Amino acid sequence: MYYSTRKKWKILFTISILQLLGIFFFAKGFFPYKANLSGLSTVNDLPPLPNGEKTLLKPKFDRLIFMLIDALRSDFVFGKNSGMKFVQSLISERHAIPYTAIATAPTVTLPRIKALTTGTVPNFLDAILNIAESDTSSSLANQDNWLIQLKNVGNKSISFFGDDTWIKLFPGLFHETDGTTSFFATDTIEVDLNVTRNIIPQLSKPEWDVLIFHYLGLDHVGHSSGPYSPLMVPKQYEMDEVVKIIYEIILEQDKKRIQEDPNVKPTLFVLCGDHGMNEAGNHGGSSTGETSTAFVFMSSIFDSMKHVPETFSAPLDEHSMSFYKVINQVDFVSTISYLFGIPIPKNNLGILLLDLLVDIDALEKLRALQLNAHQISGILQSLWSSFDRNPNVTNSQSELNCDLNADDDQARLQCLYSMAHYYHAKSLEVNEVNDINNSLLFYNKFISNSGSHLASSFSDYDITSMFVGLFFMILALCNYLIVMLDTYVQWNKQFGRQDGNRRGHLEFFSITGIILFCITLFASSYIEEEHQFWYYWIQTMWIVSIILSFRLKIRKLVVKQAFILVCQMVLVRLIRTWNQTGQKFAGEIDLKFYLNTSHNKLMWILYFGTSSALTIITLREIHKLYINNNPRRISLLSNILQIFTQLIVIMILVSVTKYKLEVDGGVELFPKLIELTSFIVRTTQVVTLARLIYVLLVISLFLCKLGIIIKNQSEKGLEIKNFQKIILCLITYLFILLSRPHNVPLYGLYYIQFYLFLYYNNNSLLTPLSYNFFIILFEFLSFFSLGNSNSLSSIDISHSYTGINDYNVVLVGLLTFLGNWSGPIWWCLASIILRKEIKWKLTKETNNNNNIKKVDDDDKIKQNVILFLDYYIYTSIFHSIVIFILSIGVMILRNHLFIWTVFSPKYLYQIIWNTLFHFGVELILIGIFEILSIYR
Incomplete structure (x- = not known):
């Protein structure tokens, strides 16, 4: 039984709904929101001593300064190369008590703040809420924490300055605030100055109780250029100077206060990090660098310590980042509660640090x-x-x-x-x-x-919900397979089995690759290093293709095919060495490291070369789009539009170049180029400049579509392929805008890879199965080669505010997705052109063999619809199989040691692949582009 195209669409729509329902129910059961004990601890809840005697809580300190430096890894304070020399001097002179505090995954800001204030182990779902800043369910207003206890029981006034995540977590709690958003990851200066400018004015006030400062600059340096950036040590010096200013002021104030009133307690100054960072400068995972944070307690009371706390006697281990005594981050909550004489928050899991209880x-x-x-x-x-x-x-x-x-x-x-x-x-x-x-x-x-x-x-997993999700998934998968088999039979019936053995081998390796990948989803190490599988399998497919090319009868064609495939293998090798990723080798030296350090000028030269080549390709395709086969019939309007469109593309190039130079530190290297671009593009604000680029991209797309309409009024024929190539070029400008400068040359390599594959397709026959598996290989290759991994630490948020002034969850989420999935989206768009090359070539050959006349435009449109439908079916099969197998894996391994550090991030990423990428890009976005290119 063969399904008609209309019927297939209806069936696929129903199956897609089933697939989304399956993902929803399984995720609901696998990522339940954590339940906490309700209410607040009170003084009346405190137990008497075991002998029945009741005692009151006596605070050891009156005032608190809590200085949190985002991503303050332990070696940034305690290491030999640290710039925080004043803090080290306090430790060596026994004026401060240091710890290495271990943060649990996910090592992102919001769950770490929850851990530091409530003492609980955060839910994995908090990693998602860290991006959704506007989410109100993440508020701690109704959860017991030491801030609320200090305000209610301790009668303290609390003021906050820094990352506005705190303001959202504790609405209405703070007496004074000055918040800064944490998502401008390229800002390493102003984001800290906005905090520092409040220090002296706040400390100068006669009656202050609790001051919280959350610095973001060090974290942003890590995101921008890694932990060994030239900016890292100067940033540590800056933070050390801030610590020195605060410490000396509170020391003088305490001395004066105690002289005036002997009953007054001293001030406690806490310096700590919420998480660390890995060797790439990112965080979110569970590597040693991401989980090892510095914790330092400073106060005048420690000057009179009669004993040496245990924390000083622990051996140093700089390699594992274990300095002094190693504690859990949540231990801070019970400790700070006792030191200030307030009840310990109800949900705390930490253990009190006895080293800080001096002279008792x-x-x-x-x-x-x-x-x-x-x-x-x-x-x-x-x-x-x-x-x-x-x-x-x-x-x-x-x-x-x-x-x-x-x-x-x-x-x-x-x-x-x-x-x-x-x-x-x-x-x-x-x-x-x-x-x-x-x-x-x-x-x-x-x-x-x-x-x-x-x-x-x-x-606690909701097992029932997980089983319901699996039921919907298997139902969707079975139906996808039925439709795919029907499509496969129709394809073979229409085009026959030319060169069947050759195509059969590629199909076999495609199916084998999918099966082997599904097997790897049950092992944590394979998930962490998933990119290795895709690098290996695409090289395997090229080797198989080389072997099969020798079966061609034309010797000259054999040589060309083999040469192209060898070039592809060299390209894959080059692309995979661009960004080290995964977990085990993320800190290894890669091409990105050299481009960001000793060969910074070369990086910008490669950037200019890639963007210039892209512009030449775009201008050429625009010319081909507007020009008619008969030069005499070129209209004046068509000429004007062509020139105007090309000028806009040049303006896009200049605007993107200016934006990248100003945002990514190229101003000092190329001052004359900045002057030139500033002369052409007068905009000085980077936010306005990014918005201008967005507008120019839309205008150029509109003008190209207008060119097709004008051309088709005078000449039959639909230049679909040219228009889609222009779309690909314009989208590439967007990705360049959102990418790091060192990753921009990768898009040039993708173009070379694309044209080589295009040539390979023109001289070979690929079935829909093997063709689509090649596209999937390209998508995953590009995803990982841009520096992504299955760890949350690889999510790059530097582009999340490109063109945005204020936080908007939809726009920030969209830009974050576009930036991190730019490689797969690029190949998804490129596959449109590739599909048409294959289909039209097969149609032409089939028609010639059957003595059928050339197909007209209407037939081509029908073929395009069928082709897009086939593509959607095969990609749906792949994503459906993967999400189903992975769901079974996490269901079986839900008590595994690495369920929250390895399997959960992978499952979260797979949900994004299935929903945002597959349904959002492969279906909706590509469908829109197909409609734009087909209909006049």
């Missing part, structure tokens, strides 16, 4: 740990209603053995808590050292084991 006796340390343990026991009781928060252990039970390897988590944790409670009670009666030490030991074990247990099970 052992019993007070036990009280501090008791409060910490009691708070965590509340979370355990919400899981196990029978968990006893006030145990009564007798002497006969005192020798209980709490097996840490026991399968019964509740019994093990209950035992630890009970024994800590028991020895605490004994120490209050007798005050023996052994009882105190035993109680400290059991409290620490209970808190750390409880935190580990709760952190590993912070999300």
Whole structure:
């Protein structure tokens, strides 16, 4: 049974709905939003001592300065090459207590702020909400945290300056604010000056309680040019100077305040990072560089330490970025709560840092740990209603053995808590050292084991929803396969099996490649290094094609084919070395590194060469679009429009060049070129300049379409291919605008690869299956070669504000998608031209063999529709298979150690491939371009 084109469209529409429903239900079950204990902890909730005595919380500090430097990796403060010499001097002189704090994935700002304020392990969904700044569900207004406790219980006034994510997370909490957006990743100067200008005015006010400063410049330096950028150490010097200013002011103020009133407590100054960065300067994943952050506590009270805290005795390990004592980032929450005499937030999973409790006796340390343990026991009781928060252990039970390897988590944790409670009670009666030490030991074990247990099970999967999603997915996949088989049979019936063996081999390797890729989705290492599979398989396909080319009967054609395919292999090798990606080798030296460091001028020369070549191609295609076969029939209007369109394209080139030079640091290298472009394009504001480029691109597209209309009034024939090549060129200008300068030459290599493949198609016969698999290979090759990976750390947000003044979730999301998926989108557009070459060539050969006259324009339009439909079917099959297999994989491996650091980011990326790329680009966008090029 053969389906008609109209019927296929209806069937595909229904199947697509099923596919989207499957993705929605499975994602809903796999990424549930984390449930937290409601309400706020109060002073009345605090437990009495085990002997029944009630004590009040006594704050150790009166005022707090919390200085968070975004992406402050541990070695940026503690390393030998660090520019933060003042902080290092405070540590060496024992005026500050340092830690290496471990942040859990996802290592992006919003979930890290949640961890630092609530003490919870963030949900993976928070990584998405980090981009959707306008999302209100991520607010912490109704979640217990130390800021709310300081304001309500401590009666503190809190002011904030820096990343406006805080303002969105804590609406109405701050007394004064001065927010800056975090998405202008190319701004490394103003974004910090906006914070620094508030320091002295705020500290000069007589009555301030809590000041929070969130600096973004160091993170932006990393995103722009990596952790070893020439800008990195100067930025560290700048931050070190800020620390020095703050420290010296509060030291002087504390001295004066304590002289006036001996009961006044000193000020605590905390310097920390929310996350680190990898060797490429990005973050989001779980590599050592991304999870290792610096934490430094400074105060005048530490000058009188009678003992050396344990944190100083830990060995340094610069290679693993473990400096001083290693703690968990969430430990800060319980610690800051006790130091300021406020209840610990209800959902905290951290353990109190006893090193900071200077000059207090052992019993007070036990009280501090008791409060910490009691708070965590509340979370355990919400899981196990029978968990006893006030145990009564007798002497006969005192020798209980709490097996840490026991399968019964509740019994093990209950035992630890009970024994800590028991020895605490004994120490209050007798005050023996052994009882105190035993109680400290059991409290620490209970808190750390409880935190580990709760952190590993912070999300409960909705298994029912996941199964419903799988059902819809398999239903969609089966129907896709039925339609594909029908299409495949029709294709063979229409065009026969010319050169069948050759085409059969390529089909076999295409199917094998898809099967092998699906198998790799069950292994974390293969997912992290997915690009290696695509690099390897496209080279395999070229080798197979070379071998098959020797079966051609024409010797001259054999040589040409083999030469083209060898050139393709060389190109793939060059492209794959441009950006190191993945997880294991992301820090290795690549071509991008050389272009950004010692060969910066060469990078710009390659940029100019690529953009100039693109302009020449565009101008040539515009000329071919407007010119008629008969030169005498060229109208004056057509000539004027052609010249005007070409001038606009030149203006686009100049505007894009000026934008890139100003934004990406080329002004100092090419001052005369900047003068020239400024003379041509008067716009000085980069936002306005980007908007001008957008407008010029739309105008040039409109003029080219107008040229087709004018031409077809005087001459029959539809120049579809020329128009689509122009579209491809104009889209490339957009991608150049959104790309880093070092990645721009890659689009030149894509063009070479495109024309080589075009020539290869003109001299070979590819079935829809093998052809579309080649396109998929190109799409993934371009995606990874631009520096992308399956880790959240590779999401480049530097282009998210190109042409935008203020945050807009739709526009920022669109630009982020276009920037990161520019390679696949480019090849998707290029495939339009490639498909027509194959189809028209096959149609021509088939018609010649059957003595059929040349097809007319209407037939070509029908063929284009059928061709687009075939393309959509085959790409749908691929994406449907991958999302289904990956869904099964994460379903089976949902308790895997790397489920949230490897499999979850991959699944998130696959959702984007299926929805935004496949349905949004391959169906809707390409469909629009097909309609634009076909209809007059």
